[in-house]
């Protein structure tokens with residue numbers, strides 16, 4: 001039997017553990033879609049100064065050790081874009097995968113969204129990223145009909 005996984009809001013003292021876990025998710029295993037997001041987020045969000053945990057950001061811990069994280073942002077309203085929680089980064093310790101830790105983090109976000117009446121959850125996934133696609137689909141996300149992403153090569 002596996003040890004209990006506890007999911008809770010990100011706190012300022014988690015920053016180093018999250019940064020270190022993010023640093024261990026490297027190479028082909030690293031979601032290219034988040035790139036340097038985690039480190040930038042932790043630097044820009046002065047967790048010490050916040051009166052409470054940032055919205056929609058969680059860690060998963062086992063026996064007090066951080067083994068996963070999920071960082072999301074509440075967006076919407078701009079140019080009429082639908083209101084929703086955007087999963088910006090989610091990662092689980094490579095040694096502790098396929099045990100439901102990632103799913104538990106997304107479930108926590110979903111529950112917070114329901115409480116706050118945030119209607120949708122979004123995740124931007126690179127085409128061909130089968131791992132991320134398999135994961136978000138298993139969490140119940142489908143290709144969006146509400147947001148179209150446009151791009152141009154510079």
Ligand SMILES: CC(C)(COP(=O)(O)OP(=O)(O)OC[C@H]1O[C@@H](n2cnc3c(N)ncnc32)[C@H](O)[C@@H]1OP(=O)(O)O)[C@@H](O)C(=O)NCCC(=O)NCCS
Pocket residue numbers: 025029030031090091092093096097098099100101102103104123130131132133134135136138139
């Ligand atoms: C994606 C990631 C967060 C999943 O974490 P996890 O704790 O292993 O996920 P879970 O155990 O909760 O998996 C839930 C379901 O997602 C799907 N899934 C998970 N990993 C998968 C993979 N590598 N390939 C295909 N489907 C996968 C499965 O349906 C799985 O259920 P199952 O194990 O019963 O088959 C983790 O693999 C990771 O950190 N990857 C590197 C970072 C990354 O790509 N992040 C972007 C994700 S949007």
